[in-house]
Amino acid sequence: METHISVKNLTKVYTMGDNVVNALGGVSVEINKGDFVAIMGASGSGKSTFMNIIGCLDLPTSGEYFLDGVNVETLNKDQLAGLRNKKIGFVFQSFNILARTSAIENVELPLLYDGSVNNKDRRERAFEALKSVGLADRIDSMPNQLSGGQQQRVAIARALVNNPVVIMADEPTGNLDTRTSYEIMEIFQKLNEKGSTIVMVTHETDIAQFALSNILFKDGKIISNIKVANRKNATEEFKKMEELKTETI
């Protein structure tokens, strides 16, 4: 199986004045093509630091990190930006889409920073990405005309548009209600079935059940890495919820 992310003995030390914080204390893990990993852990467990490093937003203090065969440690700031642009798609808890900017322009954003994509391709790819998250009819909508779930779907489309090696989702359902969370999980599962590799940080156990495997962080270390036994299917869960709703009425 093709390994997309390979991390060996990763450490990250923050120095704040006299305080030395060991955010990561020797993390080793491999994430393969087609994986759907949920990273769990309490706040302060190091999962966000881990996420920032494998998302190429930050460099580790020591350890090895290969992303799609590239040794990330040897790269400078601009090369990291290039890597983020071509190989990673981000989805954030607070959506982080540009205000007063239409859905399609938001999705186009990563391609604007990629000089190899021409105007026509950019528009087409952005439209395809929006279509794949079910927003083909909302391409010209502004963020304030979209619901939270729809805004998160725009963010997912933006993460998809550059055909990334891995989609990094940092608490993607943290700001959404259960129903909308399941919608988002449905999209993630469908993308995963089509071959996308997804790494998702979450602290909600029921959301983690939609992933293929769960990695648990504690005090800057991985304490467990297990396959999900009874994996939930978002489409079915969604149906169940709808039925429950009809019964109560």
Add this chain to the structure above:
Amino acid sequence: MIISNLLKIAYRSLSKNKLRTFLTMLGIIIGVASVIAMLAIGEGSKQNITASISSLGTNSVMIMPGAISQGGVHLEAGSSQNLKKEDADIIAQRCEDVKFISPVVQRGSQIIASSQNWHTMVYGVYNIYFQIRNMTIENGSGFSESDERSAAKVCVVGQTIVKNLFGEGNNPIGELIRINRIPFKIIGVLEKKGQSAFGTDQDDVILAPFSTVQKRMLSTTNLSMIIASAQSEELMDDARNEITQVLRERHKLMASQEDDFTVRTQSDLSNIFGSVSKVLTILLASIASISLLVGGIGIMNIMLVSVIERTREIGIRLAVGATSQDVLIQFMIEAIFISFLGGLIGVFIGVIASGLVAQFGGWPISISVSSVLLSFFFSAVIGVFFGWYPARKAANLNPIEALRYE
């Protein structure tokens, strides 16, 4: 990274914040507009003064009697009565750089025409005086050599005289007027000249043959002044030197003695007034430049605030793969675009404002291409200069912190 994409990004960002963009631009607009208007006003007044001075005559040189100095005490200029007609004659003979010359005698007199009267200055001059002073006879004719020889009682009058004695639009040619009870026949009317640079009415004048005024009215050999014209503009200083030399000789002045006359050329006058209006222009331009500078600081101010306000946006851009250089260029483009467009609108408003000043203020204006280019160029430089710091600040943001920024 393709620059056209960054242009697109910057354009989208600016057009999504139209009010902020406009307010940022306002400082530059006002700055550029005021620089252009101020320079136009300054330049206009300079040209106005130059025009007035040239209306005094073509390359004219004035020779005035000097001040009497008795035992080291100077009396007022012109108090010595030592300029004679013969001085003018000898200058005409000996000074090669002098083209025309005319002695001038003058006297303020009461003029009476039938029931109207008026007080004005009557000048006795040669007929060449009209050429030296750039005077044109609009109606009738000037006086001739024979008028001069016979001391004929004829005169040429200015428009103000015509207006006050005969009423505007009436033809006074052939009419008789009494100057100090001596009847003069009007043979010509001067073209209107308007106010001089010094505020005097150049049309309130009567000109008569030199001999007539000297012999019939004043009975004196002393001249008020001698007016001459140099062969060309370049030769004015040479003419002055020649005249000084000839007059010193004729007045038998020793080397240690001061001149007992004053020679003043037209370029002296235009230099004095030129430097006055230059000071005025510099003053106005520096006030306007300050407002342009303030406009630049306004750009920096708003760009800095907008870097903080847009921290999250910058974080998003960095996360999706913008390099710090991309962010830097985007912010620079925004700053330059603001100052560029602001400069353009400023030029437009400055030209309109200058036009309004000319229209309603009655002030002459002159918009020079160089002032437009200069202020436009300056505003673009200001955009780069004051846009750099905020842009660098934006580019150096840490993406993780920027994304977390609330």
